[in-house]
Amino acid sequence: MICRTDIANLKTDINDKVGQKIIVKGSLGRCRNFEKEATIEKAYPNIFVVKYAENDRNVTYSYTDVLTRTVEVEVFDGATYSPLIPAPVETKKKKAML
Numbered sequence: 001m002i003c004r005t006d007i008a009n010l011k012t013d014i015n016d017k018v019g020q021k022i023i024v025k026g027s028l029g030r031c032r033n034f035e036k037e038a039t040i041e042k043a044y045p046n047i048f049v050v051k052y053a054e055n056d057r058n059v060t061y062s063y064t065d066v067l068t069r070t071v072e073v074e075v076f077d078g079a080t081y082s083p084l085i086p087a088p089v090e091t092k093k094k095k096a097m098l
Helices: 004-016 063-067
Strands: 021-029 032-043 047-052 056-060 071-076 082-083
Touching: 004 032, 004 063, 021 047, 056 063, 063 071
Parallel strands: none
Antiparallel strands: 021 032, 021 071, 032 047, 047 056, 071 082
16 A cells, blocks of 8 residues: 555655656566666655656656556665665465464
């Protein structure tokens, strides 16, 4: 479940990274995926704007797209790309005994 604090934290993270290189990964449907290099152009209260490097096209994404993992964003830190949101850790739940 997505909390308001998760969205607020993601907004500040993306706002701090305006101008940085990123890689955007997502799905185009029917088993077609994409991975493109881009730059974060602007951050607004509900969306952020990304400019793709290969064709100078602007695309907007919502913060919930990133939180629900519809779109994955990796940020360039100078040497390598690292995920903006770490991968979820799966835990095993114990069955309740009746």
